[in-house]
Amino acid sequence: MSFIALSSGSLPCKISNRAQHIDNESKEKSSSIYIYCKPIKFSIMKKIVILSLLFLFSVGSYSQSFNLKKGLKSIAKKVLTTEQETTNETADAQAVEEAEPFIPNKDLTFTPAEAIDLGLPSGTKWASYNIGASKPEEFGGYYAWGETEVKEVYSEATHTFKSEKTDLDLEDDVANIKWGAGWRIPTREEIQELLDKCEWTLDTLNGVKGQQVTGPNGNSIFLPAAGEYIDSEVTEIGIRASFWSSTRNRYTYNAVLRLYLENSMEGCAHFNRWNGSTIRPVTK
Numbered sequence: 001m002s003f004i005a006l007s008s009g010s011l012p013c014k015i016s017n018r019a020q021h022i023d024n025e026s027k028e029k030s031s032s033i034y035i036y037c038k039p040i041k042f043s044i045m046k047k048i049v050i051l052s053l054l055f056l057f058s059v060g061s062y063s064q065s066f067n068l069k070k071g072l073k074s075i076a077k078k079v080l081t082t083e084q085e086t087t088n089e090t091a092d093a094q095a096v097e098e099a100e101p102f103i104p105n106k107d108l109t110f111t112p113a114e115a116i117d118l119g120l121p122s123g124t125k126w127a128s129y130n131i132g133a134s135k136p137e138e139f140g141g142y143y144a145w146g147e148t149e150v151k152e153v154y155s156e157a158t159h160t161f162k163s164e165k166t167d168l169d170l171e172d173d174v175a176n177i178k179w180g181a182g183w184r185i186p187t188r189e190e191i192q193e194l195l196d197k198c199e200w201t202l203d204t205l206n207g208v209k210g211q212q213v214t215g216p217n218g219n220s221i222f223l224p225a226a227g228e229y230i231d232s233e234v235t236e237i238g239i240r241a242s243f244w245s246s247t248r249n250r251y252t253y254n255a256v257l258r259l260y261l262e263n264s265m266e267g268c269a270h271f272n273r274w275n276g277s278t279i280r281p282v283t284k
Helices: 044-057 062-098 174-179 188-197
Strands: 003-007 032-036 115-117 125-127 199-205 208-214 220-224 228-230 233-235 240-248 253-260 265-272
Touching: 188 240, 188 253, 188 265, 199 220, 220 240, 228 240, 240 265
Parallel strands: none
Antiparallel strands: 003 032, 115 125, 199 208, 208 220, 228 233, 240 253, 253 265
């Protein structure tokens, strides 16, 4: 049997619930404490706490040791809590790694959404979710401007809509084609009204980052940060998003509602018309 001997002064006898040995042959309190050490696996942080406890028990008076014990119990509790949190974070990270990878334009559905009246002056009502989605937090499909079907590569070479129209007609409007009469892609002016008349707040819905848009009447819609489909890759998911307008700008650029979650910005911007963006329809 092996023991560790520590100089302790007038320490209380109870040190370990497993094994301890006190020199009872002397009438005075023993100046050494013997603790039987079994081979137990400890993490580095637990070892530090235990060694600190043993060392501090070897100095000072009984009252000082008592106070130190209370303090060290608190430290030990914090260390163990931190270790548990680290374990939980590791488990969460592993769960994310094991989660199914994101595949864009998969399992799209085309059931028309609820029309949300935000109390806008124009009377425009905004859909509660994107084209191709079935819930507000779902991304739905990514579409190039003027195209009505999704694809795997979004580039100038794969862009099929060659018209020089300044505004999309209903036969070129994917919202009208997929959801039926009454639904359409919003104009630039309708996007600007949403920007000017509503309150915008960063939010997370069922684990998806985006912005909550609250109208003058208190009703709201959620716009998910679905990123942007450029070439063969969706980039910036959870960081930004673009939603097409039906309005063409100059050259190869068209107007989009763009969200920047990193710096809490939103605005009407320009985007290459052959890139893939999500679509949030409107109706009257």
